[in-house]
Amino acid sequence: MKICTILKQVPDAEASIRTSGDRVDLSGVTFVMDGMDEYGVEEAIRLREGGAQVEIVALALGPKRFEDAIRTSLAIGADRAVHIETDETYDAISQARILAEAVKKEGAELVFVGGKEADWDSAALGPALAEVLGWPHVDWTTKLALSGAAVEATHDTDSGTETVKVALPAVITTQQGLNEPRYPTLPNIMKAKRKELRKAQPADYGAATALTRLTGEAIQVKTRLNKLFSGDAVESATALVNALRNEAKVL
Amino acid sequence: MILLVPEHAAGTLRGSARELVTAGRTLQAALGGEIHALLLGPGAAAAAAEIAKYGVQAHHSEDAGYEPFKAQVWTHAAAEAATMLGAKAVLVPASRSGLSYAPRVAVRLNAALLEDVIEVDSDGATVGGKRFTYLSRVTESSRTTALPVVISLKVNVLAPAEAAAAPGAVAAIDLPAAASGVEVLSQAKASTGGVSLDEASVVVTGGRGVGSPEGFTRLVEPLAATVNAAVGATRAVVDAGWRPYADQVGQTGKTVAPNVYIAVGLSGAVQHLSGMNRSKTIVAINKDKDAPIFKVADYGVVGDVNEVVPELVKLLKG
Numbered sequence: 001m002k003i004c005t006i007l008k009q010v011p012d013a014e015a016s017i018r019t020s021g022d023r024v025d026l027s028g029v030t031f032v033m034d035g036m037d038e039y040g041v042e043e044a045i046r047l048r049e050g051g052a053q054v055e056i057v058a059l060a061l062g063p064k065r066f067e068d069a070i071r072t073s074l075a076i077g078a079d080r081a082v083h084i085e086t087d088e089t090y091d092a093i094s095q096a097r098i099l100a101e102a103v104k105k106e107g108a109e110l111v112f113v114g115g116k117e118a119d120w121d122s123a124a125l126g127p128a129l130a131e132v133l134g135w136p137h138v139d140w141t142t143k144l145a146l147s148g149a150a151v152e153a154t155h156d157t158d159s160g161t162e163t164v165k166v167a168l169p170a171v172i173t174t175q176q177g178l179n180e181p182r183y184p185t186l187p188n189i190m191k192a193k194r195k196e197l198r199k200a201q202p203a204d205y206g207a208a209t210a211l212t213r214l215t216g217e218a219i220q221v222k223t224r225l226n227k228l229f230s231g232d233a234v235e236s237a238t239a240l241v242n243a244l245r246n247e248a249k250v251l
Numbered sequence: 252m253i254l255l256v257p258e259h260a261a262g263t264l265r266g267s268a269r270e271l272v273t274a275g276r277t278l279q280a281a282l283g284g285e286i287h288a289l290l291l292g293p294g295a296a297a298a299a300a301e302i303a304k305y306g307v308q309a310h311h312s313e314d315a316g317y318e319p320f321k322a323q324v325w326t327h328a329a330a331e332a333a334t335m336l337g338a339k340a341v342l343v344p345a346s347r348s349g350l351s352y353a354p355r356v357a358v359r360l361n362a363a364l365l366e367d368v369i370e371v372d373s374d375g376a377t378v379g380g381k382r383f384t385y386l387s388r389v390t391e392s393s394r395t396t397a398l399p400v401v402i403s404l405k406v407n408v409l410a411p412a413e414a415a416a417a418p419g420a421v422a423a424i425d426l427p428a429a430a431s432g433v434e435v436l437s438q439a440k441a442s443t444g445g446v447s448l449d450e451a452s453v454v455v456t457g458g459r460g461v462g463s464p465e466g467f468t469r470l471v472e473p474l475a476a477t478v479n480a481a482v483g484a485t486r487a488v489v490d491a492g493w494r495p496y497a498d499q500v501g502q503t504g505k506t507v508a509p510n511v512y513i514a515v516g517l518s519g520a521v522q523h524l525s526g527m528n529r530s531k532t533i534v535a536i537n538k539d540k541d542a543p544i545f546k547v548a549d550y551g552v553v554g555d556v557n558e559v560v561p562e563l564v565k566l567l568k569g
Contacts, residue, residue, distance in 0.1 A: 011385065013386060013502060013521055013522055013525075014521060017385045017388050017389060019389070024384075024385065024389055035502075035503070036503070091363075091364070091393075092354065092364060092366070093354065093357055093358060093363070093364050096354070096358065097358075116503075118385075118386060118502065119384065119385055120384050121367070121382070121383055121384045121385070121386065121387065121506075122366055122367075123350045123351075123366070123367075124350070124353070124354035124364060124366050125354075127322060127350075127351055127352065127353075127354040127355050128354035128355065128357065128358050128364070130355070131326065131354065131355035131358040131359060132358055135432075136322075136323055136431065136432040136433050137322060137351075138433070139322075139347075139350075139351050140347065142496055152436065156347065156496070156497050157319075157320065157347055157348070157438075158320070158346050158347045158348055158447065158449065159438075159440055159447070160438065160439045160440040160497060161438070161439045161495075161497060162319065162435055162437070162438045162439070163435075163436045163437045163438075164433050164434060164435050164436060165433075165434045165436055166432055166433050166434075167432050170432075175496075175503060176486070176496065176499070176503035176504070177489075177496040210396075211362070211363035211364075211395055211396055211397060212363045212364070212365065212393050212394065212395050212396065213393060213394055213396060214391065214392070214393050215379065215392045215393060215394050216391070216392040217384070217389050217390070217391050217392070218389065218390050218392075219388060219389055219390075220390045221388075221528075222528075222529075224533065224546070224547055224548060224549050225548075225549040225550065226545065226546070226548065226549070226551070227549065227550050227551070228540070228545060228548075228550075228551045228552070228553055229550070229551070229552050229553070230540065230552070230553035230554060231554075233554055233555065233558035233559045233562050234562050236552045236553075236554055236559065237552065237559050237562035237563045237566055238562075238566060240534070240550055240552050240563065241563065241566040241567060243550050244511075244532075244534070244550065248532050248549065248550070250510060250511050250532055251453070251478050251511060251567060
C-alpha cells in the first residue's frame with residue numbers, strides 16, 4: 001500500500017511574528033516542519049513496523065525553503081518525496097485540488113494531513129483533499145489501526161470522542177496524542193540525503209486557481225489590564241472577586 | 252439568498268445558531284435575497300420552528316441518518332440545499348463538525364472558503380472575512396474573488412441576533428441522508444461535566460501547578476462548577492495523563508475565546524497562549540509572579556493555588 005503524507009514548513013512556534021506594512025514579515029524567521037505533520041509520518045512508519053507493506057511518500061506544495069521540512073520527513077522515515085515547488089499563493093481549497101492530483105498519480109490509498117496548520121491556523125486541507133478525491137476523511141485522529149482494507153480510527157468530536165471504521169482509500173488528519181514522533185537520528189539524516197526528492201510544478205497536476213485572496217495581516221493584541229493581587233490568600237481572593245464583579249462585571 | 256446550517260441538540264438550537272443569523276443579516280444587506288436555514292436530524296422540525304422566529308425561512312429533514320454527524324452526509328445535504336435554493340453564501344458554525352465539512356461543501360460547490368472567521372462583510376460582488384492566523388497572533392483579512400462562498404463562523408464571537416418582527420416559514424425538505432463510507436463503532440462523551448469547551452462562556456484551565464489529577468478534582472472542578480465553566484488543561488497535563496486530550500487548550504488542542512478564562516497553576520507557554528489569548532477577560536492564579544501568563548492576564552493572583560482557589564470558590568458561591 002502506498003501512503004502519502006502531506007507536509008508543510010511553518011515558522012517555529014517560538015519565533016516571534018512581525019508585520020511589515022499590512023503583511024506578516026517572515027524574513028529572519030526560523031522555519032520547521034509543521035509539528036502536526038510529524039504525526040502522519042510517524043504513524044505511517046508505525047503501520048510498516050506493525051507488519052504492513054507500505055511505501056511512504058512525502059508530498060509538499062510550497063516554496064523552495066520547504067526542502068528542509070521534506071528532508072526532515074525523509075530522515076524520520078519517509079521513503080521518498082515529491083516537492084511541488086512554487087512561489088504562487090494558493091488557498092487551502094486550491095492546494096487540495098493540486099495535491100489531490102498528485103495523490104491520484106501516486107496511486108496512494110491512505111493520506112495523512114496535519115490536523116491544523118501552525119501558520120494559517122487552518123484545518124481545511126484534509127477535508128478538502130478528501131472531497132476532491134471523493135474519499136471519506138477522519139479528522140483529529142488520536143488512534144489508528146489497519147483492519148483489512150479499512151482503518152479503525154478514534155477521533156475527537158464536538159461532544160467527545162468517537163471510533164469509526166472507514167474503508168480505504170481515505171484521508172486521515174492527525175493531531176497530538178496519535179503517537180510520539182521519533183527524532184531523526186544522525187545516520188538517518190545522512191541516509192535521507194540519498195533518498196529521492198523529486199521536483200514538480202503545480203502545472204504537472206492541473207494547477208488550480210485560488211478563489212480567495214489575502215488583503216491584509218495585522219497583529220492586534222488586546223491590551224490587558226495586568227492587575228495583580230498578592231499577599232494573603234483570603235485578601236487577594238477577595239480583591240480578585242471584587243474586581244471581577246464590580247470592575248469587569250463578569251461572573 | 253443566504254443559507255445557514257445551524258446546529259441543534261435534539262431540537263434545541265445551539266448558541267451558535269443566533270450568531271449565524273447575525274452574520275447572515277450582515278451579508279443579506281449587501282447580497283440581498285432571503286435568509287434560509289437548513290436543519291438536519293432528529294429534532295430538526297422543532298429547531299426549524301425556533302430559528303424561523305429570527306425571520307429565517309426554515310427547512311428541516313428529520314432523517315435519522317444525519318445523527319451522529321458524518322462529514323460526507325452533511326456535505327451532501329448542505330450542497331444540495333445550496334444548489335436547490337441558489338445560495339450565494341453558505342454559513343455554518345466553526346465547531347469541530349463545521350470545520351470538518353465546510354471545506355468539502357466549498358469543493359463540491361466550486362465555491363470559495365472562508366474558514367473560522369470572526370467577522371464578515373460584503374460589497375455585493377465578493378465576501379470578506381477576518382480570521383486568526385499564526386497561532387492566533389495575527390488577524391488576517393481575506394476576500395473571495397467571486398461567489399458563492401462557504402463560511403465557517405467562529406463560535407462565541409458575534410452578538411446573537413434578536414428575533415424578527417415577522418417570523419419565517421417552516422417547511423419539511425425532501426433531503427434524505429446520503430450514504431457514507433464511515434461507520435461509527437462507538438462514542439464517548441467528554442469529561443467536561445456537560446459544558447463543552449468550544450461553547451463555554453467561562454473556562455477554567457489547570458496546569459502542572461495544580462499538582463496532580465486529584466488537584467483537578469479538588470481545585471479546578473469545584474471552581475468550574477461554581478461559575479458554570481468548562482474544564483481545560485495544558486499540554487503538560489494531558490501528556491502526564493491527568494486529563495484526556497479532548498480537554499487540551501492550546502496550539503495542538505482547542506482554541507477557545509470565552510468571556511472569562513481562568514488559568515490555574517499554568518505558566519503560559521506560547522503554544523498555550525495561542526489557544527486562549529483571544530479570551531475577553533483573562534484571570535491567572537500562579538505562585539510565580541514572573542510567569543508569562545500574567546503578561547496576558549487582566550487580573551492575577553500571585554499565590555498558592557491550593558490556598559487561593561478554595562477561597563475563590565467560597566467567595567463566588569456567596
